[in-house]
Amino acid sequence: MTDKVRAAWIEVLGHDDFDDDTPFLEAGGHSLKATQVLIRLRRQLGVRLPNRLFFDHPTVRELAAAVERIAATSPIA
Template sequence: MIPTDYRHYPSLPRTGSNKLDRKRLQQEYLQGTCEQALDDETQRRVHAIWQQILGVGAIDPQDNFFELGGQSLQTIQIVNRLGAEFGTAVKVSDVFDHPRLADFCSFLDSRLRQREEQVEMVW
């Protein structure tokens, strides 16, 4: 098995009896879930979907969907959820072509802009 998330701590929190303080360690882990800030609203929305479907705690903008444990069935789930969330058609091949969160969000933003430009304004 390959771990989906790992962190390096210079020292682990200890209790008074010099045992590992699991509660403090979990708090430190949860506080450090977003090391890199997400750039825009699209990244935050896609991040939430990926996080829920993949079941991982932290996803950075440069993380690869497949390296986080994504499989073909999860790709289909992601495509369906993104289509419903953003109201645009997303293909499974789009996730394969842009597996990093930041790259995929840039692609999705460009697709959404194209749709807006194709809408004819009637006054």
């Protein structure tokens, strides 16, 4: 899941100059871009991901773990 989240960040941010523990805002993101990341992940995985999820889990590593938990327990959206 980390690879999928990282790929979404790279696509939205337009660079890969961050590591898996860099907070999204420090990597150059903002709320609109965070929403764009979640939209990509929702479409790719077919699960419901609340917008708040991103702000509770601001790094690639944290977001990937949260998305994986949701994907494992959620019916297809």
